[in-house]
Amino acid sequence: xxxxxxxxxSSGIGLATAQALRGAGYxxxxxxxxxxxxxxxxVTMLACDVTSDASVAATVAxxxxxxxxxxxxxxxxxxxxxxxxxxxxxxxxxxxxxVNLFGLIRMTQAVLPHMRDAGRGRILNISSAFGFMPxxxxxxxxxxxxxxxxxxxxxxxxxxxxxxxxxAVEPANTKTAFxxxxxxxxxxxxxxxxxxxxxxxxxxxxxxxGDEAKVVADAVVAAALSRKPRLRWPAxxxxxxxxxxxxxPDGAFDKSLRKQLGL
Ligand SMILES: NC(=O)c1ccc[n+]([C@@H]2O[C@H](COP(=O)([O-])OP(=O)(O)OC[C@H]3O[C@@H](n4cnc5c(N)ncnc54)[C@H](OP(=O)(O)O)[C@@H]3O)[C@@H](O)[C@H]2O)c1
Numbered sequence: 537x538x539x540x541x542x543x544x545x546s547s548g549i550g551l552a553t554a555q556a557l558r559g560a561g562y563x564x565x566x567x568x569x570x571x572x573x574x575x576x577x578x579v580t581m582l583a584c585d586v587t588s589d590a591s592v593a594a595t596v597a598x599x600x601x602x603x604x605x606x607x608x609x610x611x612x613x614x615x616x617x618x619x620x621x622x623x624x625x626x627x628x629x630x631x632x633x634x635v636n637l638f639g640l641i642r643m644t645q646a647v648l649p650h651m652r653d654a655g656r657g658r659i660l661n662i663s664s665a666f667g668f669m670p671x672x673x674x675x676x677x678x679x680x681x682x683x684x685x686x687x688x689x690x691x692x693x694x695x696x697x698x699x700x701x702x703x704a705v706e707p708a709n710t711k712t713a714f715x716x717x718x719x720x721x722x723x724x725x726x727x728x729x730x731x732x733x734x735x736x737x738x739x740x741x742x743x744x745x746g747d748e749a750k751v752v753a754d755a756v757v758a759a760a761l762s763r764k765p766r767l768r769w770p771a772x773x774x775x776x777x778x779x780x781x782x783x784x785p786d787g788a789f790d791k792s793l794r795k796q797l798g799l
Contacts, residue, residue: 537563539603540760541596543586543643544613545579546571548712549662552749553610553756554579560757562608565599586613586639596646605654608760609647611640612662614680616714618736619721620728621675628722629676636680641687644702648695656699660759661688662752665708665770665777669789672797673728673735689767701765705756708773709746735797747772 540557544550545566554566558578571581580602584595599606614636617624640661651657666674667681688704695702724732755771770778780789793799 537561538607539563539599539605540565540608540610541599541606541643541647542566542610542612543584543639544568545581548714549707549710549749549752549756550610550612552753553612556750556753556757557608557610557760560761562760563603565603567595567613586643587634589642592639592642592646596643596650600650606647606650607654607656608658608660609643610660610662610756610760611643613639614662615717615719616674616677617719617721618674618677618739620673620725620732623721623723623725623728623732624676625722628719629679632676632719633680633683636677637683637687640684644691648700651700652695652698654699657695658700658760658765659688659691659702660756660769661702661704662756663688663704663706663768665706665774667704667706668768669777669781670793672793672799673732674739685768692767703759703765703767703769705752705759705769705771706774706778707747707752707755707771708777709742710749710752710772711743711746712749715740715743731799735799738797 540562542550542554545554546568554564558564564579566579566581567584569585571583574581582595582598585591617632661684663684664681666678667685671678685704688702692702751772759769
């Protein structure tokens with residue numbers, strides 16, 4: 537039975553992905569910061585904070601001890617910060633990068649030695665449509681996901697010869713606890729007082745009409761099982777944005793984005 541490790545499997549896309557992988561025949565280990573080793577619906581949940589070297593090392597060691605292998609890592613743990621770029625402090629920015637980017641790198645570096653030894657493995661990095669398009673009033677989040685894209689695609693070229701593939705999965709607005717778990721810029725500036733709430737209102741509306749987490753989870757399973765994986769794997773509504781980004785000229789894309797957000 538192939539073994540999958542999914543970070544941030546306590547809710548949303550991670551939870552749906554863990555369940556979908558289980559349905560696809562994987563033995564699944566999920567992580568959450570408050571998990572305590574319980575098994576629910578066939579998914580064993582381990583405590584892991586991806587911002588901690590020791591926690592990540594202990595989690596990977598625990599999976600290898602119990603299952604003897606890790607065939608698939610899904611780097612899913614992440615959160616967003618809403619607010620103008622100028623309203624988000626460097627300290628907040630570091631906290632977000634510590635989870636969305638460095639947490640993903642930390643997990644990747646912890647599983648790669650094992651995957652290289654095994655001569656096989658797949659790493660699916662949950663990016664976002666905001667990994668390839670701008671996200672005004674979520675600039676720091678977009679920056680972290682653009683970084684995930686660069687890391688994931690570069691890594692893929694390095695590890696392919698070891699039988700390992702790294703793929704960036706790109707969901708767009710998905711109905712999860714993401715919105716409820718959003719952090720907000722830690723200082724409000726009058727200069728953005730009119731536009732910030734307007735853009736937030738638009739983004740909130742987009743979340744409410746977003747994909748179900750299961751749609752993204754099914755895309756993750758397809759990327760995990762694909763014989764010919766692509767470096768970028770748009771999921772659900774992410775497919776539409778990916779096509780638009782690729783085929784609409786920059787000027788027209790820019791104009792349309794500003795119009796839709798009322799900028
Ligand atoms: N929802 C969307 O519209 C959307 C769109 C594109 C991409 N995404 C991406 O999808 C991924 C999952 O988000 P979601 O929408 O499913 O949101 P969610 O329901 O809020 O889930 C986020 C998960 O990340 C985990 N997490 C947060 N901080 C962590 C840390 N320091 N260490 C370990 N785990 C941590 C949480 O687990 P605990 O709190 O239990 O630790 C939780 O399971 C994120 O990377 C997000 O950027 C979401």
